[in-house]
Amino acid sequence: MKEILLLLVMFWNVENYFDTYDNPSTNDEEFTPMGENHWSRKKFEQKRDDIAKTIMLAADRYGEFPALLGLCEVENRYVLEELVENTPLARVGYKIIHKDSPDSRGIDAALLYREETFAPLETKYLKADFPTREILYTKGVINRLDTVHILVNHWPSKSGGEKQSLLKRYQVAKVARHLTDSILQCNSRANILLMGDFNDTPDSLPLEYLVAPQVDSAGNVATGARLVNLAPFAAGADGTYKYREEWNTIDQFIVSENLLPDDSSLMPQWIFCRREMEIFAPEFLLQRDNTYMGLKMRRTYQGPRYMGGVSDHLPILLKIYTEDSEYTPN
Numbered sequence: 176m177k178e179i180l181l182l183l184v185m186f187w188n189v190e191n192y193f194d195t196y197d198n199p200s201t202n203d204e205e206f207t208p209m210g211e212n213h214w215s216r217k218k219f220e221q222k223r224d225d226i227a228k229t230i231m232l233a234a235d236r237y238g239e240f241p242a243l244l245g246l247c248e249v250e251n252r253y254v255l256e257e258l259v260e261n262t263p264l265a266r267v268g269y270k271i272i273h274k275d276s277p278d279s280r281g282i283d284a285a286l287l288y289r290e291e292t293f294a295p296l297e298t299k300y301l302k303a304d305f306p307t308r309e310i311l312y313t314k315g316v317i318n319r320l321d322t323v324h325i326l327v328n329h330w331p332s333k334s335g336g337e338k339q340s341l342l343k344r345y346q347v348a349k350v351a352r353h354l355t356d357s358i359l360q361c362n363s364r365a366n367i368l369l370m371g372d373f374n375d376t377p378d379s380l381p382l383e384y385l386v387a388p389q390v391d392s393a394g395n396v397a398t399g400a401r402l403v404n405l406a407p408f409a410a411g412a413d414g415t416y417k418y419r420e421e422w423n424t425i426d427q428f429i430v431s432e433n434l435l436p437d438d439s440s441l442m443p444q445w446i447f448c449r450r451e452m453e454i455f456a457p458e459f460l461l462q463r464d465n466t467y468m469g470l471k472m473r474r475t476y477q478g479p480r481y482m483g484g485v486s487d488h489l490p491i492l493l494k495i496y497t498e499d500s501e502y503t504p505n
Contacts, residue, residue, distance in 0.1 A: 177498070178449065178496040178497070178498060179496060179497050179498070180237055180238070180239065180494060180495075180496055181495045181496055181497040182242055182243075182292075182317065182493075182494075182495040183233070183237055183239060183240070183241045183242060183492065183493070183494055183495075184241055184242065184243045184244075184245075184368070184370065184428070184492065184493040184494075184495075185230065185233060185241040185243070185244045185245070185455075185490055185491070185492055185493075186244075186245040186246075186327075186370040186371060186372075186426060186428070186490065186491050186493075187226075187229070187244075187245070187246055187247075187426075187486065187488065187489075187490035187491070188246075188247045188248050188329070188372040188426060188486060188487075188488040189222075189226055189246055189247070189248055189249065189485070189486050189488075190248050190474065190475060190485070190486040190487050190488060191206060191248055191282070191475060191476075192222065192223075192226070192246075192248055192249045192250060192254050193206035193214060193219070193250045193254065194206075194219060194250055194251065194253055194254050194257075195207060195208055195214055195215065195216055195219055197210075198250075198251075198281055200281070201278075201279065201280055201281030202279050202280050202281070203250065203280060203281050206250075211479065212476060212479070212481070213481075218475075218481065218483075219254075219257075221483065222475055222485060223254070223257050223258055223261070223262060224262055225459075225484075225485045226258060226485060227258060227262035227263060227264045228459075229455075229457060229460065229485065229490060230244065230264060231263060231264070232455075232457045233455055233490070233492060237492075237494070240264075240267050240289065241289075241492070242288065242289050242292035242293055242317070243286065243287070243288050243289075243292075243293060243325065243368075244269065244286070244287040244288070245284065245285070245286050245287075245311075245325075245327040245370045245371065246284065246285045246286075246287065246327075247282070247283070247284045247285075247308070247327070247328075247329035247371065247372050248282045248329070248372075249273070249282065249283055249284075249285050250281050250282060250283070251273075251275060251281070251283070252271060252273050255271050255273055255285055255287070256271070259271065259287060267289065268289065268290065269287040269288065269289060270287065270288055270289075270290055271285065271286075271287055272285060272286040272287075272288070272295065272298055272311065272313055273285040273286075273311075274300055274309070274311075276300070276307075276308045276309045277302075277306045277307070277308075277309070278306070278307065278308050279306065282308070282329075283308065283309075284308060284309070284310070284311045284327045284328065284329050284371070285311065285327070286311055286313060286325065286327050288315075292317060292318055293315050293316070293317055293318075294315050294316045295313050295314070295315040296313075296314050296315050296316065296322070297313065297314045297315075298311070298312065298313040298314075299312050299313075300312070301326075301350050301351070301354060302350070303343075303346050303347050303350050304346060305343065305346070307330075307331050307343065307347065308329045308330075308331075310326050310327065310328050310347070310350060310351055310354075311325075311326070311327040312324070312325070312326050312327075312354060313325050321366060322365075322366065323366040323367070323368055323434070324355075324358055324365060324366065324367045324368070325368050325369075325370070326351055326354070326355075326367075326368070326369045326370070326371070327370055327371055328347070328351065328369060328370065328371025328372070328373060329371055329372050329374075330343075330344045330347050330348075330371065330372065330373045330374045330375070330381070331343040331344055331347065331374060332374045333374060333375075340374075341375075341379075341380065341381070344373070344374060344375055344379075344381040345380065345381045345384065347381070348381040348382065348384050348385045349384075351369065351385060352384065352385050355367055355369075355385075355402060355431075356389060359389060359431070360389075363433075364433040365431060365433065366430075366431060366433060366434045367402065367430065367431035367434065368428065368429075368430050368431075368434060368493070369385075369402070369427075369428070369429040369430070370427070370428050370429075370491075370493070371426070371427070372425060372426050372488065373425055373426070373427055374425055375425060376406075376423050376424065376425060377404045377406045377407050377424070377427060382404065382427075385402065385429065386401065386402040386403065386404050386429060387401075388401040389401065401431075401432055402429050402430065402431055402432075403429065403430055403431075403432055404427055404428075404429045405427070405428045405429070405430065405450070405451070405452035405493070406424045406426075406427040406428070406452060407424075408451075408452065409424060409452040409453060409454050409491070410451060410452070410453045410454070411453040411454035411455060411456055412454040412455075412456040412489055413454075414454065414489075415454055415488050415489045415490075415491060416472075416487065416488050416489075417464075417467075417471050417472060419467055420467035420468065420469075424454065425488075426454075426488055426489070426490075426491050427452075427491070428452045428491060428493045430450065430493075434450065434495075449494075449495075449496045450493065450494070450495045450496070451493070451494045451496075452491060452492070452493055452494075453491065453492040453494065454489050454490075454491055455489060455490045455491065455492050456489050459473070460472060460473055460484070460485055460486070460489060461473055462484070472484065472486065472487045472488070472489070473485065474486065474487045
């Protein structure tokens with residue numbers, strides 16, 4: 176039977192998606208008209224429109240807009256409202272899940288969703304033991320048929336030293352792991368989707384800890400209770416972030432093995448076929464790298480120089496397919 180796209184999910188670190196106003200509670204002064212970057216309304220609108228353009232290019236390729244769209248490095252709800260209300264995305268009708276985080280620069284994680292595909296039931300924000308971006312957690316029903324647990328992540332960066340920052344990422348991994356373990360202990364067939372900029376590769380200690388199988392009191396691996404990182408099998412570009420000459424995939428989708436099961440009595444009209452992560456790399460997000468060869472991201476700023484680009488990260492897509500030709504996605 177022919178494969179049909181059942182669900183399309185997108186995640187993107189949109190790098191410093193700030194408004195032009197000074198928030199006295201955060202260190203956002205450089206992204207104001209009088210700040211170091213001379214951030215103007217015109218520059219903001221170009222970045223906003225290019226973010227929307229990228230999402231629309233994904234929709235053009237796959238015939239539908241992402242049902243779920245995770246974002247990080249957004250300053251506040253205002254910049255999200257600008258994106259979903261004052262660009263061509265307005266016709267999609269995205270709804271917003273967002274809360275200001277304790278990050279010193281005021282950059283947050285957020286989730287946009289299409290109401291006809293996803294109905295949120297519960298939302299909360301998970302904190303580590305030190306000031307950093309919170310993990311956005313929401314539980315909801317996809318296509319009114321099955322429940323999925325979603326965690327949108329933006330883990331601490333490697334600034335400040337590899338060893339110190341590794342410990343911080345490990346602490347955030349423990350927060351995420353505590354929640355996913357509790358979910359899987361209640362239901363080993365739970366559908367869990369983690370997405371985010373983890374600021375580390377899949378083979379790092381924090382991410383290996385996050386996906387390690389659960390073990391019961393007797394030391395046995397719990398059946399059906401593990402997470403799978405899809406990044407090592409990603410299609411598309413060589414990575415999501417380039418440092419000097421090396422591309423790394425630090426933006427990832429991690430799913431429970433049972434994500435959208437193939438034998439659920441709740442979903443007899445389709446059979447789960449395939450799930451795939453893609454690193455989405457439309458040409459206008461890239462430029463020639465004259466220093467390290469090949470291509471690199473076309474960023475908004477390169478140091479103090481305004482480049483007019485969008486982000487230093489490539490977006491990622493999660494595609495879940497069915498083989499039932501009678502199923503019609505919303």
